[in-house]
Amino acid sequence: AFKRVFKVHNNTVGADEAMSVMDVxxxxxxxxxxxxxxxxxxxxxMARRAICPNFVIMRGVxxxxxxxxxxxxxxxxxxxxxxxxxxxxxxxxxPRQPKEAFPGRYQFIRMELCSEGDFEEFLKRQESxxxxxxxxxxxxxxxxxxxxxxxxxxxxxxYDIKLLNVF
Numbered sequence: 001a002f003k004r005v006f007k008v009h010n011n012t013v014g015a016d017e018a019m020s021v022m023d024v025x026x027x028x029x030x031x032x033x034x035x036x037x038x039x040x041x042x043x044x045x046m047a048r049r050a051i052c053p054n055f056v057i058m059r060g061v062x063x064x065x066x067x068x069x070x071x072x073x074x075x076x077x078x079x080x081x082x083x084x085x086x087x088x089x090x091x092x093x094x095p096r097q098p099k100e101a102f103p104g105r106y107q108f109i110r111m112e113l114c115s116e117g118d119f120e121e122f123l124k125r126q127e128s129x130x131x132x133x134x135x136x137x138x139x140x141x142x143x144x145x146x147x148x149x150x151x152x153x154x155x156x157x158x159y160d161i162k163l164l165n166v167f
Contacts, residue, residue, distance in 0.1 A: 052149035120163035
């Protein structure tokens with residue numbers, strides 16, 4: 001995977017969001033970054049304009065020269081280094097300043113948080129990892145409608161359909 005997604009709390013709006021972090025220098029094909037950003041913005045606009053509610057809404061994009069600190073944001077092995085819940089009254093030490101000798105380019109994308117996570121994680125939480133017939137039917141319809149809407153509006157085709165790409 002060329003990006004990581006974190007659950008973050010946005011103090012300005014007082015809500016949780018998803019934050020995608022991508023190491024631009026680690027990607028050899030820079031067109032991939034531009035293409036993903038353009039497609040994400042187009043699909044996000046479909047959700048914002050109520051054309052198709054089945055896309056994640058992007059809220060902002062910015063770049064920084066340093067990666068996120070694992071001590072505060074977590075990692076694959078330690079998903080919640082500062083606890084499971086955000087506590088606005090708890091003051092935490094700021095992360096250490098990165099060493100200037102190792103700057104990079106990191107792209108951050110603020111997005112709507114999908115509370116159930118990706119479909120693979122949702123399925124793992126189900127009893128016997130099995131869905132009720134109506135939930136499966138509804139989920140399949142939402143995916144099919146999203147694919148149809150993207151193809152109809154922008155002539156987009158998705159060649160990487162998997163549970164990790166369904167939220």
